[in-house]
Amino acid sequence: MVTVFRAYGLRVVIFPDDHLPAHVHVFGDGQAKIDLLGAGGLPALIWAEGMTRTEVRDAMRIVKAQQTLLLARWESIHGRLN
Numbered sequence: 001m002v003t004v005f006r007a008y009g010l011r012v013v014i015f016p017d018d019h020l021p022a023h024v025h026v027f028g029d030g031q032a033k034i035d036l037l038g039a040g041g042l043p044a045l046i047w048a049e050g051m052t053r054t055e056v057r058d059a060m061r062i063v064k065a066q067q068t069l070l071l072a073r074w075e076s077i078h079g080r081l082n
Contacts, residue, residue: 007062020080043060
């Protein structure tokens with residue numbers, strides 16, 4: 001597990017042994033899985049469990065703002081994108 005970003009009390013993680021599509025896991029009180037290249041190339045929530053609406057909103061805000069960085073990190077870890 002590689003923590004690639006922290007903000008708003010949330011931790012954004014990429015798992016080295018994970019699978020396509022390129023995505024991140026965001027941990028707070030619970031966790032969310034966010035596709036980095038969802039519909040129209042924008043991040044899209046895949047699922048969330050145990051997170052408040054505010055945490056999910058903050059998670060999406062972080063991933064949207066850091067999309068380029070997170071895609072570069074995914075590619076450096078996995079060597080490929082969708």
